[in-house]
Amino acid sequence: MEDFMLITRPRGTEDILPENISGWYLLEATARELSYLYGYREIRTPIFEHTEIFNRGVGDTTDIVEKEMYTFKDRGGRELTLRPEGTASVVRAFLEHRMDAQGLPVKLFYLGPMFRYGRPQAGRLRQFHQFGVEAFGSMDPGLDAEVIALAMNFYRALGLEDLELHLNSVGCPECRAKYREELKGYLEPYLKELCNTCQGRFERNPLRIFDCKSSVCQEIVAKAPTVVLSLCEDCSDHFKRVQGYLETLGIDFILDEHLVRGLDYYTKTAFEIMVKGIGAQSSIGGGGRYDGLVENLGGKSVPGIGFGLGLERVLLTLQAQGKDLPQINKIEVMVVTVGADLNKEAVRLLANLRAAGFKADKDYLERSLKAQMKYANRCKARIALILGEEEFKRGKVLVRDLETGSQEEVPLEEVVDFCRQKKESGW
RNA sequence: GUGGGUGUAGCUCAGUUGGUCAGAGCACCAGGUUGUGGCCCUGGGGGCCGUGGGUUCGAGUCCCAUCAUCCACCCCA
Known part of the structure; x- marks a missing residue:
């Protein structure tokens, strides 16, 4: 191979x-x-x-x-x-x-x-x-x-x-057989003018000559008796x-x-x-x-x-016809971390989001905040939940709306509900 | 099964009569902004130029073959 x-x-x-x-x-x-x-x-x-x-x-x-x-x-x-x-x-x-x-x-x-x-x-x-x-x-x-x-x-x-x-x-089968003979009778005189494939079709399946795209055959067949009349x-x-x-x-x-x-x-x-x-x-x-x-x-x-x-x-x-199709693979919420190792918190939050029915994801490449935000953007995420050291110490999460660019702090334990409300009101 | 067009980076494509011809844009990664995406700027990684033969001092470029792909015939969905 x-x-x-x-x-x-x-x-x-x-x-x-x-x-x-x-x-x-x-x-x-x-x-x-x-x-x-x-x-x-x-x-x-x-x-x-x-x-x-x-x-x-x-x-x-x-x-x-x-x-x-x-x-x-x-x-x-x-x-x-x-x-x-x-x-x-x-x-x-x-x-x-x-x-x-x-x-x-x-x-x-x-x-x-x-x-x-x-x-x-x-x-x-x-x-x-x-x-x-x-x-x-x-x-x-x-x-x-x-x-x-x-x-x-x-x-x-x-x-x-x-x-x-x-x-x-x-x-x-009955009227088709009858029609087949009628059609053959009509085509017989033109047999030599038909294209090669249609000459072969003449015996085996003369009805298919109607499908032929050759203009000669089309012309001949145009005046042929139709099936409908012999039904x-x-x-x-x-x-x-x-x-x-x-x-x-x-x-x-x-x-x-x-x-x-x-x-x-x-x-x-x-x-x-x-x-x-x-x-x-x-x-x-x-x-x-x-x-x-x-x-x-x-x-x-x-x-x-x-x-x-x-x-x-x-x-x-x-x-x-230019119809566009619904995009079903958009992420809704991206969990982003910055600073000290907040990965466990991120994983916990992500699990809660998913359990609540959000299409959610996080970074698994230990990328910078900037790169994570870029990734969120590429995934067409609507919301980025930013877990930062300072906010986390105060029990808060930054909720950034990636479409409007607005951003606010929300208590960690309320953040899933907060997202739900945003989603229900059309973000 | 028959005919024609096309194969160069992940994608879309430049590449002059064979002689820096390994290129652009987009995408990707990084930096500019030591904690914030889209826009902008800078840099980077990436190519047996489909494959195999041939012609030539020299082939991405010419020839042959082959494979793939697109389009058409045929046929059908």
Whole structure:
């Protein structure tokens, strides 16, 4: 192993440093609060699963499965994969624990790291984090709307602006198969004009040609028949009712007939939330219905719907839109000593402050008063409690307000209360 | 997997056609103020100039490779 590897993080991973942690606390807290508000309960599944779960769940013709998974054998020879997304694992857990036996629907949410191997760029990492929800057991289009509303409210709670909700229906296996043939029929005459990748997609997954960014393909596909027109009655009705519920909830959406999600399991409702300003990546979340997935993974036929959204991209968007995040790592009170050895007193006072709920600290480098004050300033402390020889002999402590610069003597035994009062009255 | 840009101090970056080129600002530490932070002044510690080869009397500078990083394609969150 090269030396540099010892202190270099693996490509496409990030250290989240103390100065950047506030945003994560905010996202995680918002996700949890909102989920519970909507009746979703948290589930934590392993970070790796049997590879087969993803092959079967996500679909083995998808890019994710074909070339983006971290797959390895453990010492017992098991084929394992670091999860590239959340849904397959949650469905597996749903089945393994017979969660349907407790009555449907089952509404779950998760928060955690996902892994996909690809060239890193703005908004794309090999280890990234998602917040997602999954709801099992109901075909009600109202549930589709609820899931979408939850996602949109997450962004709104954080103050994000200029989001676009793209909505489509990819139909059920029956009408999709029918549509697939229709689309192929339309594309056939243009086959040679399509870009190389799309020529390959023609047989395997012609719907994905809609996603192609080549202008030639876009032009051809622009006049292609759309999924929506070939939806069966059930799917078409479902789609209309989802839209009706969204309108009821006051959620704007853009009908996007070209929206095709990259995971194979979606049926009927598919959606994606787009935003500008975070580089070439514009999708900060997406999801849809997956009525066949549970059965596919060996369970009974239980419908499901969910979303997954990328927390790094949400953070990038917050930054791009100039939202500042609350600082949670400020020290409130710094205990400072000067003169004779008052360290024991300082330690005692510090303990009392902390017991009273103050974020408090002291110097441990035997630094000068000046250096200690500087440190207090750097820690953004509001108050410096200065223990000086002379005051201490009289049983007093100097309380210095580092923001206003005012300073007064307070009896040692009253100083914690004094700080509390200052804090309660807004310092 | 493909393409392009960039790697010099903890950070942001200067460094002229190869010849004091080891630099600045910020940050850090100390002093000015022998008991008081922020502003100011003075000083200090810190660099295998990403790594390995090559060209040359001489390479931070040119060439090759490699790694890392950023951006884009691809794909998606």
